[in-house]
Structures are given as structure tokens and as C-alpha cells.
Amino acid sequence: MKAPNLHMNLLREAEKVSSSPVRVRVMLPILALLLCAGCAIWWAILFMRLMLLNGQASQLRTELEGRKSAHAAILAEMGRARDMQAELDQLSAYSKGRRTWGGLLAELADVMPMSVQLTSLSIPEPPAQSLANPANPRLPPLLGPTNTTEAVAFRLTGRTAQAAPVTALLASLEGKQFGDWLVIDKAGAKPSPRVHSFRQEATQSADGKRLLAFDVEFRCPERRFEK
């Protein structure tokens, strides 16, 4: 037997209503409105935050524009200050590297024997410094020396009639009073004092005596160009 099928319903679908107290046709629009309102509020909050941030950004931009000239002046002053500081540092380094020879000459006058005639007192030019890059020697050479020290020497030449006064002079120069100017290092690779020559001179003295010429160089403490 077939399933019975005689439901002759006179009601249309549109005429059937829900028995639920929460009516779908009421709740759906309300929920849709709430959803729309929620979205609108969310969008409004986002819009307000965007507007606030935009305002802050434009305010900051205006402030930055206003401070640009002052900033440029400050940068210029800072540049000047840096330059001046560099000059001061350089001057300070030069000042530290300044070598005074007056004391040495005064002390030398005290110990100079009467029978010795000085013909020259000189400070030789310092040896040429290396321009190689200290970080990597393979790199191109530097434009100028970068070390802050400089080797200094003191050379004296003179005449005498006998060797003893010269020996006495050298012994005097090894004294403590010359410690600030001269380095005494006889056993090093570069000994100081170093006797370049001590020979009989071809010329004679006014009284016809044969003279001895000597050339001695002392190494001095290095000049340090530091602040």
C-alpha cells in the first residue's frame, strides 16, 4: 500500500505563522539592525582614531616644519663646535708634543768643559713615517701619518784638543739632570748616545795644535701628540 497522501491544506506558506514568542520575522531585522549598528560604531571608532592620529601627525609635521630652521642652526653650531673642539684637541696635542730645550741648554752650559768647542747643536729631522694602513697593509696607503708619536734626537758636534774632555762631557750628559731630555741606552739595538765620528780634524787651531772633531747623537724621549 502506498503511503497516504491526502493532506489538502488550504493555507498558503505565507499564511503560516510561527508559534515561537520570539518571532523570526521580528528578530531577524532587529539582529540585522544591531549588526549594522555594531559595524557602524566600530567603523566610527576606527574613523575617529584615524582622524585623531591624522591630527596628531599633522600637528607633529607643523612642529617639525617650525623647528627645521632652529634645527639647522643647531646642526651648524654643533658643526662649528665640533670643528673648534677638533682645533682645541689638535692644539692640545701640539701643546703636549711641545719640547722645550732651554733647560737642556742651561744644564749643558754648566757641564761643558772649557777645552771643548761646540760647533753645532741640532735636532735632526725625524725619520719618515710609514703611511701603510695599520688595519690592513694591503689597503691603499693613507694620505698622511696617523701615529701620534715622533722620534726626536739631539746631535751635538764640536772640537777639542784631547779626548778626555769629550769623555767627561758624555759622562756628564748621562747624568740625572739630563734625564728629562736625553735617553741613555747603550745596550739597545739603537744605542744612545751614538758616536757618529770622533776623528782628527785636518785644520789646526790658531796656535797650531792638531784638533779632534766629534759628532755624538742622543736619542730623546718621543714627542707625543696627545690630549
Place this chain on the structure above:
Amino acid sequence: MKLQLTKDKTIDVKMPWEKSGGGVPGGRKAGLSDVVGVSLFDGDPRGCPAVRLVRRKGGVQLVAAGFVQSPAVSLPSSWEESKIQPVWELPAVYQAPQAALAVTSQGMFVRQTTIDALTAAPAAPAAAEKKKKLGVRRGGEEKKAEAAKPAAAAPQPFVPVSRDGSRFVTAPMGDEAFVLQTGLPEFQVLWLSRLLPEGRRPTACSLQTCPAALLNSIFRQPAFEADGGTAVAVLVTRTAVYFAGYRKGDLVLFRECPDVAGFDVMRELVKSGLGVGDDIVDSILEDTLIDPRPALEPLVRPVLQQLQLSIDYLAQRHDVHVDKMFLMGLPAGAMYWNQFAQETIGRPFVSPGVFEGIVPPKSAGVVPDMKPNETQAFLAALGAALAAMEVQG
């Protein structure tokens, strides 16, 4: 989702979960699981018969049955009266989510008809009548009017159609040539659709005419199912008697017994014939102390003669030879109807209880203590509920 322009210039929205076909059989939605059937305006002085059914695993269970207070106003008989819209509520035990209403109305109609009759132009005779009244009738104009009038479209089965002030619905019958048509005046349908208010249990999901609801009441009967659904049923109401013939569950015959009223007239006949009051009429029809057959005979004999004609029609037209004749809806006197049937047709009626085939309620007391024949008052309500549970059209 599918949008479709319908014939009445509206847009039909079909969601993906809805099967195609709308009201077409085979594409219809599943039925309800909790529904209350109510028979409205059937004239019962006890109130409106109401039956609440729930679908269970083991079948359909009866939850409650009884009489509820009728609506405060009667069914409107005109558009003007239908403007007064009462609100009707059912007692708590009957407050299922959905309600199926079986309505008895003087304006209702149920008939076996043909598709050709439904598609014939109905307005042409009216136009001709109007011209006749004005005295301008001329030869050939009637034919022209009829020819100019387009034929109405054939209504789809189980889809309500509004036409000429009526709302009707059709159902296919076992014989393809015929359809069953039932309807109510449009204003009554609209009034009834608003009778149970929205937002409160129950609301109307189904509105059927009382005879159409009665046709469904037999489907759950074990005796009907045992015979493979081939039987003839005599459905007795207060005001009419209907014959229904089934072949393997398909309806092949429906007709109202002509010139015969229902059991209200039967009661009047007994009262006047035996000179008794209202209170003992049913007792006399159930007892054997007083023989009411002479009083019943003028009513029952014509019914049985028409029944015999119907049985012959089924045998000759549809080759349906019925073994069982169901007598349903009769509250009293079935015993005497059986005797008349034995004499006239040669076999008795089968008069099953209304709730046979329905799982009884778990708790006692929800169904009033009534004799089996007294439960026949719930036949239409039960049929309406069962129809709504089977399919929701």
C-alpha cells in the same frame, strides 16, 4: 538559493535545503512531529474535539484528547463579518507547536471532479447573465465571450488556489481522470488562518475541510492496512454522509450521499418517532430495549442504497471489489446500521475505534473516559492531525 518568477508576478525564493517541486507530490516537505488537530464548528455542544499527537519511534502517540471551548464567535458568513477577528487559545495540554484545523462550514465543498472541469472558464456564464439582465443579448455574443475568455490554468496538486472568492486545493486520485477538490470561501480561510495568534502555541499550519480530514482518519486503522488499503468507508458527520473508496491506499471514489443529512437528523428522527428527549437518544440507539429501526429506516435505507451504487461503481469502473465496509464517525446506532447493511448489502460494517492504530498515552487521565462509539467525535480532528503529520503541504 533560487529566485523564480511565478505566474502571479511574485518571486518564489527557494533555499538550497528545500527540495524542488513545491507542492508537487514527491517534492513535498516532511510532516510535523507534534501537532494538535482540532475540529472547528462541527456543531458539537460539548465544544471542539481536539487531539494532540506526537510522532515517536514506534509510530504516532496520542498525548491528549478532549473537547476544548469553541471560539467566542461563530464562523463568519460574509466578508463584512470576517472583519471581526477573535483570538482563540487552547488549554495547555493542547499547546503543541502546530495545529491542524478541520473546519465544517456551510460554504465548504468537497467533490470528485475532473481536470477539464477545473480548467473550464467560469466567468463566461456570469457575463452572459449580466448582458441578459441588461437586455442587450445578441446572437453569437455569448459564443464570442466564451471563446475570448482564456481557460483557467490547471491547478497544481496540493497547492491552494484562490478563484472566484474561494480558496480550493486539489489532490490526485487513484484514477488519473479525476481529482478531489475541496475548498472554503476565501474570507473564511483568511479568518481561520488568523484565529490562533502568532507567537503563542499553537499556530495553524494546516486548514482542511472536515470531509477532507475524515478521509485521512482511516489510514492508520489496522483493519484498513490489513486489507492492503482497499475498502469503502462511510463517513458520517452531523450534517452529511460521505462515501470514500480506496484502492491500495489510493482514493478512487468520493461522493456525498445525496438527499441524506447526518446523524443530527438521525437523532431528530428517533426523537420524533419514539417521543424521547435529547438526553436518552444515544442510549436508545445503543440499547436493545427499544427498537428504533422504524425511525432510522428512512435515513439509513437511502444511504445503503447509495452505498450499494458506489460499490457497484467501484467494481465496474475501477475493478475494485471491496471486502470491508467501514462505518466511521457515527456516535451511536452502529448496531442498527449493521443490521440494515446485512439485510440490504449482505454484509455488516466494520466500526473500529477512532484511536486504533495510535499508540495510547503513557499517563492515564489525559483522554476522557468515553465509550468507544463516543470517541467518533474526534475522527475529523484525528484525521486533520494525521494528515499534517504525514505531509506538510
